[in-house]
Amino acid sequence: DAKTTQPPSMDCAEGRAANLPCNHSTISGNEYVYWYRQIHSQGPQYIIHGLKNNETNEMASLIITEDRKSSTLILPHATLRDTAVYYCIVRVHNQGGKLIFGQGTELSVKP
């Protein structure tokens, strides 16, 4: 699976949009981009995934660049409860097995 690079930490003001970047320059054509987050003392929680089109669900939006070498997770109106470590993962479509977690981005939402 391709490697991802994320900033180690970010701050965001409560109520503002949080934009979390991820670089995955070696992504291959059959790899999806997944985002998970981990709130303190809990297991990781699935947020969203996509292949090449932008995706939106009730939690977030995922913007993938046209060349698929990077993506951005957007939390449109961050709340204090969104404070967590966010992980960007790429993995092959239709293949079972492990998720490879990097260090993630520690997002702090401040009042």
Next chain:
Amino acid sequence: GAGVSQTPSNKVTEKGKYVELRCDPISGHTALYWYRQSLGQGPEFLIYFQGTGAADDSGLPNDRFFAVRPEGSVSTLKIQRTERGDSAVYLCASSAAPSTNYGYTFGSGTRLTVV
């Protein structure tokens, strides 16, 4: 059940002892995963079951670690001769099928402390 359940939530053991950590996946989920997470690090893959068999055990650090899933549902991670370096949060996850594109559901983990 409604989610992935892991027991115990906390375990303190003495160096050299044997421990078992239990995972109850979501009912009907055929795939089950074990991860280990040290402080400040992302989860590290240990082993993946598809049904009763271990499809990928490449993450088990050494032969002190072993996991079973005899009936294709509950899984037990077993650690022999525990060492202080085994202290970590052990996470379990399950998914509906190995080829799913949907998210894996994680439990809250077992915090293991070896003293």
